[in-house]
Amino acid sequence: MSINEEIISLLKKSLLSATTKGRIPEVGLLDIQLDYPKRQEYGNISTNIAFSIAKKIRTSPYAVAQIIIESIEKTGGLISKVEIAGGGFINFWVTKERLYQVLKEIEEANESYGTSNIGQGKKVLIDFVSANPTGPLHVGHGRSADYGDILANILAFCGYKVTREYYINDIGTQMKTLGESLKIRYLQLLGQDVQLPDNGYKGEYLVEIARTLYKQKEDTCRNEEVEFFTNFAKDAILEDIRKTLIDFGVQYDSWFSEKELYDSKQVDEVIDSLKKVGFTYESEGALWLKTTAFGDEKDRVLIRQENNTSGRREHTYFAGDIAYHKNKYARGYDILINAWGTDHHGYIKRLEAAMSALGYPANNLMFLLCQLVSLRRDNQPVSMSTRAGEFVTLSELIKEVGKDVARFFFVMRKLNSHLEFDLDLAKQSSKENPVYYIQYVHARTCSILAKAVEKGLPQSLANQANLNLLKLDEELALIFKLASLPQEIINCAKCYEPHGLTAYLMELAGIFHNYYQHHRVISANKELSQARLVLVNAVRIVIRNTLTLLGVSAPQRM
RNA sequence: GCGCCUGUAGCUCAGUGGAUAGAGCGUCGGACUCCGGAUCCGAAUGUGGAGGUUCGAGUCCUCUCAGGCGCGCCA
Numbered sequence: 001m002s003i004n005e006e007i008i009s010l011l012k013k014s015l016l017s018a019t020t021k022g023r024i025p026e027v028g029l030l031d032i033q034l035d036y037p038k039r040q041e042y043g044n045i046s047t048n049i050a051f052s053i054a055k056k057i058r059t060s061p062y063a064v065a066q067i068i069i070e071s072i073e074k075t076g077g078l079i080s081k082v083e084i085a086g087g088g089f090i091n092f093w094v095t096k097e098r099l100y101q102v103l104k105e106i107e108e109a110n111e112s113y114g115t116s117n118i119g120q121g122k123k124v125l126i127d128f129v130s131a132n133p134t135g136p137l138h139v140g141h142g143r144s145a146d147y148g149d150i151l152a153n154i155l156a157f158c159g160y161k162v163t164r165e166y167y168i169n170d171i172g173t174q175m176k177t178l179g180e181s182l183k184i185r186y187l188q189l190l191g192q193d194v195q196l197p198d199n200g201y202k203g204e205y206l207v208e209i210a211r212t213l214y215k216q217k218e219d220t221c222r223n224e225e226v227e228f229f230t231n232f233a234k235d236a237i238l239e240d241i242r243k244t245l246i247d248f249g250v251q252y253d254s255w256f257s258e259k260e261l262y263d264s265k266q267v268d269e270v271i272d273s274l275k276k277v278g279f280t281y282e283s284e285g286a287l288w289l290k291t292t293a294f295g296d297e298k299d300r301v302l303i304r305q306e307n308n309t310s311g312r313r314e315h316t317y318f319a320g321d322i323a324y325h326k327n328k329y330a331r332g333y334d335i336l337i338n339a340w341g342t343d344h345h346g347y348i349k350r351l352e353a354a355m356s357a358l359g360y361p362a363n364n365l366m367f368l369l370c371q372l373v374s375l376r377r378d379n380q381p382v383s384m385s386t387r388a389g390e391f392v393t394l395s396e397l398i399k400e401v402g403k404d405v406a407r408f409f410f411v412m413r414k415l416n417s418h419l420e421f422d423l424d425l426a427k428q429s430s431k432e433n434p435v436y437y438i439q440y441v442h443a444r445t446c447s448i449l450a451k452a453v454e455k456g457l458p459q460s461l462a463n464q465a466n467l468n469l470l471k472l473d474e475e476l477a478l479i480f481k482l483a484s485l486p487q488e489i490i491n492c493a494k495c496y497e498p499h500g501l502t503a504y505l506m507e508l509a510g511i512f513h514n515y516y517q518h519h520r521v522i523s524a525n526k527e528l529s530q531a532r533l534v535l536v537n538a539v540r541i542v543i544r545n546t547l548t549l550l551g552v553s554a555p556q557r558m
Numbered sequence: 559g560c561g562c563c564u565g566u567a568g569c570u571c572a573g574u575g576g577a578u579a580g581a582g583c584g585u586c587g588g589a590c591u592c593c594g595g596a597u598c599c600g601a602a603u604g605u606g607g608a609g610g611u612u613c614g615a616g617u618c619c620u621c622u623c624a625g626g627c628g629c630g631c632c633a
Contacts, residue, residue: 033574048576051613061613086577087613132633174633199632286631297561297629304631317633345562346628371563372626379569412582413571416563418626420570425583432583433596440596451593491574503572506581517589517598529593536593558596 002116003094003102004487006078007045008032014071023067027056036484043083043091044480050088061088094483099476100467102483106538107462114485114545118493119160125328126152128339129245130167133237134178135203137244140341142394143419144370146410146551148339149250150498151368153549158493163333164252167324170234171259172317177201179230185210186229190219209236244395249403249551261323267315270323270358271302279357289318294353318347322354325365329355335364337496342369368496370415377423401426404552408435411550412502434506438543439555441509445540446556448521452533455522460533469531474515478535481508482542489549498550505546512539 001009011032018024030052037046050065057064065084072082081093106113128148131141152162169175181200185207188194196202213221213232221228245252261267271287274280279290285305292299302319306312328336340347348367356362375382397406405426412434413419425433452460470479488504521532544554 035574035576037577038580039577042577046577051576055613089577134633169633172633177632284631288631301631307631314631316631321633342563342627344628344633347633348562369563376570417571418564422570422583425570428596434582436596437582440594444594444597448593455593495574499572503581510581513597514599516593517595520593522593558594 002486003078003098003483004034004045007034007047007092010072010076010078011047011049011068013073014068017071018067021071023071024053024064025057027053034487037089037091040477042085042089043081043093045094046089046091048089050084050090054088064088065090094480096468096471096476099479099483100462100470102479103467103534103538104462106482106541107534110541111545113541114489114549115157115159116486116490117159118490119155119158122160122334123163123332124152124155124160124335124337125163125165125331125333126155126337126339127165127167127328128337130169131241132169132174133234133241134174134201135237136205137241137394138392139375139394139397139421140370140373142248142397142406143373143410144339144341145245145248145250145394146407147368147370147415147498150407150411150501150550151337151339151496153551154489154493154498154501157489157549160335160493163254164250165254165256166252167256167258168238169258169317169320171262171320172314175230175234176226178206178233179226179228181206182210182213182229182233183224183226186213186221189214190222205237205240206233209233212236240395244393244398247398247403248394249407256324258320258324261320261327262315266327267319267323270326271319273326274302274322274354274357277357277359286313289350289354289357291350291353291357294349294356296349296353300350318350318354321351322358325351325355326358326360329360335366337366337368339368339370342371345369366496368415371418373410373419373421375421375423379424382423397421404439405433405435407551408438408502411498414497414499434502435552436558437513438505438509438547439552439558441512442540442543442547442554443556443558444516445512445536445543448536449533449540452522452529457522457526457529457533460530460537462534462538465530465534466527467531467534469528470535472519474511474519475532475535478508478511478515478539481511482538485542485546501546501550505543505550508539508542508546 015024015030019026030049032049033047035046035048037043050061050068054061054064062084065088069082069084069090072079074082077095078098079092080095083091085091109115126148129137129141129145131137137145148164152164156162177199178201181196181202184194184196184200189210209232271280274289279293280302281288281290286301287303288299289302290299300318301316302322304314304316307314325336352362352365355365401409401423409421409426410419470476485504488500492498492500519532521536522529547554
C-alpha cells in the first residue's frame with residue numbers, strides 16, 4: 001500500500017469509529033481527497049475532509065476535524081504528527097521510518113516503481129493521430145502522437161490493457177484526389193503540359209513520390225488508372241508516416257484500414273442495422289441518419305446523392321466511422337479513446353448519436369481534443385504555410401530539436417491549451433531547457449554511482465545501509481517527492497492528462513540539484529555515504545521511469 | 559449569426575471549490591581548489607471586465623469584452 005492509501009485507510013477507520021460512537025452522524029460514502037500542501041508547515045499530506053463533512057451536517061469544520069484526529073490511530077509507524085490548521089484542514093507528517101521504507105520499495109520495484117492497478121485489467125483502445133495518408137505528418141500531429149503514446153504508457157502503468165491504433169482513411173474522395181494529383185505530377189515529369197486542379201495536393205512531397213515512381217517504372221505507367229496512382233501515393237506516404245512515428249518513438253499495435261471495413265461489408269451491415277432501428281431516411285437522393293434525435297444540430301448524411309461523374313452513390317466518411325466504432329466495441333474494449341484535433345470537435349455529437357442509435361453506451365466512448373500547436377522562432381510566430389525554408393513537418397522538427405526535446409515540449413501543456421513551441425528554448429542545451437535540466441539529474445546520479453564503485457564503496461543496498469542517517473530536511477523532502485510518484489501517475493491517468501508529469505520532474509530535479517549542491521554524497525564517512533547512495537539510486541530510478549513514460553531517453557552521460 | 563475552447567507575472571504556461579495563486583523563460587545581483595557549473599542561491603512583477611452561488615471562487619453560474627477553432631452529401 002502506498003502512503004496515500006494508508007492515510008485514506010486511517011481516515012476511514014477514524015470516521016467509522018467516530019460514527020459508531022455517535023460523535024459524528026452517518027454521512028454516507030465519501031470520496032476522501034488528499035492533497036500535497038504548498039507550504040512546508042502544513043506537513044506532507046493534507047485533507048479537506050472535515051469541510052465536506054461539516055457542510056453535510058451543518059457544523060463547524062474545526063469541530064469535525066477535532067473529532068477525526070482524536071479517533072485516528074497513531075500507532076503503526078506511518079504518522080508522526082497530525083494537526084488541524086486553517087479552520088479545518090487536517091495535516092499529516094509521515095514518519096522517517098515510513099519514508100525509508102519507500103527507498104526500499106523503489107529499489108525492489110525498480111523499472112516497475114510507479115505502477116498501480118487502478119485499471120484492473122480493463123481493455124482500452126487509444127485511437128490517435130490517424131492522419132489521412134495524403135501528406136507528411138505536421139507538428140500538430142506530433143502533439144497528438146506524443147499525447148496518445150504517453151497516455152497509453154501511463155494507462156498501461158496503471159494496470160489497463162492498452163492497444164494503440166491508427167485508423168487509415170484509405171478510401172474516398174481525398175484518396176481519389178491524391179491519385180489524380182500524383183498522376184499529374186508523374187505526367188509532368190514525362191514532359192506533358194498538365195496542371196493540378198485547384199483542389200489537388202500541391203505539396204513538394206508528391207513531386208518526389210512521382211520521381212520515385214519514375215525511377216522504378218520509367219514511363220510505363222502513363223496509361224494506368226487513377227487507382228494505381230492512389231495506391232502508389234498512399235503506400236509511399238504511409239511508409240513515411242510510419243517512419244516518422246518510429247523516429248519519434250511511437251509504435252502502434254494496430255493499423256486499421258477504412259477500406260477493409262468496406263471490403264468486408266461492415267459498412268453496409270452497420271447501415272442496415274441503423275435502418276432497422278429506424279433512425280434513417282431518404283431525402284434529396286441521399287440517405288440520412290437522424291442524429292438530431294440524440295442532440296445533434298442537424299441530421300447527417302450516410303450515403304451521398306448520386307455523383308454526376310461516377311454515377312454512384314458514395315458513402316460519407318461518417319458512415320465508415322460508425323462501422324469502425326462498432327467494430328471497436330465488437331472487439332471487446334471497455335474504454336474507447338479518440339484523441340482528435342480540436343478542429344474535429346463538431347464531429348463528436350454525430351458519432352455519439354450514431355453509437356447511441358445502435359444501442360452502445362456512450363459513457364465509455366471518450367473524445368479527447370488536442371489544441372493546435374504554433375511555433376515560435378526568434379520571438380516571432382513561424383508561419384505554418386508550406387513556404388520554402390520554414391518547416392512544418394514533424395520529421396523536420398525532430399531533426400531540428402531532437403526527439404527527446406520535441407516529446408517533452410509537446411506534453412508540457414494541458415491538452416486543451418494552445419501550445420506554443422519555442423524553438424529557441426528547445427535548442428538550448430543548458431539549464432534553460434527543462435529537458436536537459438532533468439536529464440542532467442539522471443546523468444549526474446549515474447555518475448555519482450559510478451564514482452562510488454570507483455572508490456571501492458561496497459554495493460549499496462537499501463536493506464544494508466543505515467538509512468536513519470538520512471535526516472536532513474532536504475533528504476526527507478526528496479524521499480517524500482519520490483514517494484509521491486505512483487499517486488502522480490494515477491492522477492494523470494484519471495484525468496487523461498499526462499502534462500503533470502513534466503511538472504513533477506521539474507520539481508524533483510530542482511530538489512535534487514539543490515541537495516547535491518549543498519551536501520556531499522560520497523565523503524569520508526562511509527556509513528553516511530552508503531545511505532546517501534541509496535537515496536541517489538532511488539532518484540535515478542524515479543527520473544528514469546518517469547522519463548520513460550514520457551518517451552524521453554534517460555542518458556547516463558551527456 | 560450559432561456552437562465549442564482559451565483569457566493567470568514582461569513572455570510561455572501550472573493551479574482536484576480550500577490555507578499567503580506557483581513554475582520555466584527573460585531581467586537584475588551573487589556562488590566553484592570539491593561526487594559532472596548542462597549546477598546552485600537571492601530579487602521584482604498578478605487572475606480581461608461586471609454581477610451572482612458558497613463558510614471559502616483562478617476554478618461553478620449569468621452577462622460582457624478579446625483571441626482561436628468549427629458550422630459540407632470533405633476527411
